[in-house]
Amino acid sequence: MNKQELYSEIEKLRKNKAITWGPPYDAKVLCTTKFHLFFELLDIETPQLRGMAHIPSHSVVIDAKISPPEINFHCMHEIMHHVFHSDRPTKIYNTYDDTQANQDPFIEWQANEGAAQFLVPYQRFIPDYIKTARECAHNAFPDIDTEDFLSQKYFVSSKVIHNRIESLNYEIYQYLNGVPIETIDVRSKNYLQKNGWDLRHDKRYCKKCLAPLKNGDKYCQICGCFLDDGHFLHQLRTIGKGAGYMEYPGIELDEKDRAIECPVCHNTELYSKGRFCIICGNSLVNLCSAAQEPFDSSCQNNDPLPGNARYCPFCGAESTFFQKGILPHWNENSEEIDNDGELPF
Structure with missing residues (x-):
């Protein structure tokens, strides 16, 4: 069985x-x-x-x-x-x-x-877990608070909730990636290990905007928040870990990190080797604006940024897509923002 x-x-x-x-x-x-x-x-x-x-x-x-x-x-x-x-x-x-x-x-x-x-049936638990994780996302210890809350809700110990989250990692990953709870594929850890699946549903994220972070990020690419000065206690205020993150949409990119269509004129007839639109001349690549300035030595990062990046993760300068108004402010027109400009989770 x-x-x-x-x-x-x-x-x-x-x-x-x-x-x-x-x-x-x-x-x-x-x-x-x-x-x-x-x-x-x-x-x-x-x-x-x-x-x-x-x-x-x-x-x-x-x-x-x-x-x-x-x-x-x-x-x-x-x-x-x-x-x-x-x-x-x-x-x-x-x-x-x-x-x-x-x-x-x-x-x-x-x-x-x-x-x-x-x-703790997964059909009810997984949506409860994601909802609670986002409500606790701004806390100093979001994982612990999430487990404590759910342990009371399901009348089991925090250890049981912790083990449940680990056991359902694959199923939670599917749910976070848009699979309806009714059609989630249930698999054991042994099955996943044999088939080489080793991804995690939880991520490091910015506590201000809840955007996922990459290792080495000094600034959040979505809201520009300064994240890491090397002090562990300071990181507790800026970096969270868990399932309480949010994915922000942006400009869709191809395998060469270029916009699939021009983000300004929406031309889709692009030169296969070019980095600029052949119609309006706009850059198809999102870059650190500071690194593009000839007399600005504050950033040497010339690598393309993700299609939803508003800021450079290394120096905190605006991205070229954000600077040109291609990407909106991270909390603009959001129905989930409260009166203080913060996410309500």
Whole structure:
């Protein structure tokens, strides 16, 4: 059973048990009312032992010393053992903080991933995660605040939310790139590793305009904000990390970093080797304006800039596309800007 098949079984289980409402779920209540299992909290003395599923007695036992969100997840984990593993020779399943040497890692993965999908279904979680990440994007520690908020919303620990974000990295990446949640392709980490897929959904971004950043950027290419003077604490005010970023549209470029059509006269009949429009003479390449000035030595960056860059990432000077009015100000005509000129996330 792979990840996609497991998630499909969880949704069938939810339907068969007539669980028609959304999260948060109280696993203790579901344990007794929907799965008809006995539930008990005990003060377990065995180190790191957090719960147990006893198949013959149809019971679930959870350590009373852990927090309510942890109890909720471990209870659902043990329920998954009853659902998927009751016909196996093993009749007692113990849950520890970490998988033990004598445990079957695949069986524990099924129970763990099944519990995660039941309590934190990706169909609801991914849109919630992106929305919350953008709301927390300006905070000093956006990732931590996002995980804390979602842990309360789904009644699980921050660790579970963190693991959920990592487990769903591929699915979140698709959603951020325009794939509808209903058609997202679900894949396991093993599958992705075998097929050489290693991209990340989260990015470094400017906390002022939320634009993604590249390594080495001193200035934001969208809003021109000075980002990095080398001081870690100063970076906390200017650079975020996570899924709370925004992509800004710009002039579409070809593989040679030239505009596909002239951004001034919109001529599409371009000379294959030229960098200027053959009709109006406008540059088809976005460059640092300071580097184009013959007596300005403040910037030596003559490499083409992205089609949406308003500023040079090395010196902070305006780009030629922005200087000529081809690109608007980053917050111009935005319906998402509040009265202070800041994004409301």
